[in-house]
Structures are given as structure tokens and as C-alpha cells.
Amino acid sequence: MLNNDCIFCKIIKGEIPSSKVYEDDKMLVFKDIEPKAKVHLLAIGKDHFKLISEADEGRAELLKYILLKIPKIAEANGLANGYRLVINQGEDAGQTVFHLHVHILGGEKLPW
Numbered sequence: 001m002l003n004n005d006c007i008f009c010k011i012i013k014g015e016i017p018s019s020k021v022y023e024d025d026k027m028l029v030f031k032d033i034e035p036k037a038k039v040h041l042l043a044i045g046k047d048h049f050k051l052i053s054e055a056d057e058g059r060a061e062l063l064k065y066i067l068l069k070i071p072k073i074a075e076a077n078g079l080a081n082g083y084r085l086v087i088n089q090g091e092d093a094g095q096t097v098f099h100l101h102v103h104i105l106g107g108e109k110l111p112w
């Protein structure tokens with residue numbers, strides 16, 4: 001289920017443009033609009049939920065699907081030398097978009 005007020009759901013629906021690098025019926029990967037590394041992609045599921053803490057058995061299937069797809073998508077986007085995956089959870093992590101997403105960061109030696 002998608003949410004009408006969520007920017008990532010709007011990206012899924014094509015109501016907000018994005019630079020897509022991978023899409024299928026379950027997930028979408030697109031370039032972060034404010035990249036924090038030379039390559040900065042965001043992987044999202046086509047189901048709206050806010051936080052990793054809201055994941056349950058029903059959502060585990062989608063999370064597993066996304067995580068297993070990421071290595072191939074990363075390699076296809078110039079990250080064969082390595083990358084970092086980040087999921088921000090809530091305020092202290094600085095989460096700003098409340099549609100679960102995995103950051104894929106790389107394309108350079110990461111500074112931390």
C-alpha cells in the first residue's frame with residue numbers, strides 16, 4: 001500500500017521525478033537528490049511503512065527481497081570496489097523521510 005502524503009510513494013507513482021537506476025514490481029532504486037558520497041542510491045520497497053522498527057514477519061519478505069537485490073544493483077552502478085548500506089531509524093539518526101529506505105553509499109573511499 002502506498003501513502004498519498006509520502007514523497008517516496010510519490011516517486012514510486014511517478015508524481016515526483018527521480019533518477020531511477022533499477023525498478024521492478026516490488027522495489028525501486030534511485031539516486032539521492034543530495035548525494036553524501038560520489039555514488040548515493042536509495043533502495044525502497046513498493047509498500048509504505050515508516051521505520052525498520054515497524055518491520056514484522058509480513059514485511060520481512062520485502063526486506064529480504066531488497067537486501068538480496070542490492071549487491072547486483074550496486075555492482076551495476078560502479079560499486080564493485082565496495083559500498084556501505086545505511087538504514088536510519090528515527091530522530092537521533094536524522095531520519096527525514098518516513099518511508100523505509102536503504103542508503104547505498106560508495107564510489108570512493110568512504111571517510112568514516
Ligand code: 5GP
Pocket residue numbers: 007016018019030031032033034035042087088094095096097098
Ligand atoms: P533519511 O535521512 O531519511 O535516512 O534519508 C532521506 C534521503 O532522501 C536524504 O538523503 C535526502 O537527500 C533524500 N531525498 C529527500 N527528498 C528526496 C527527493 O525528492 N528525491 C530524491 N531523489 N531524494 C530525496
Ligand code: ZN
Pocket residue numbers: 002003006007008009010047048049098099
Ligand atoms: Zn511512502
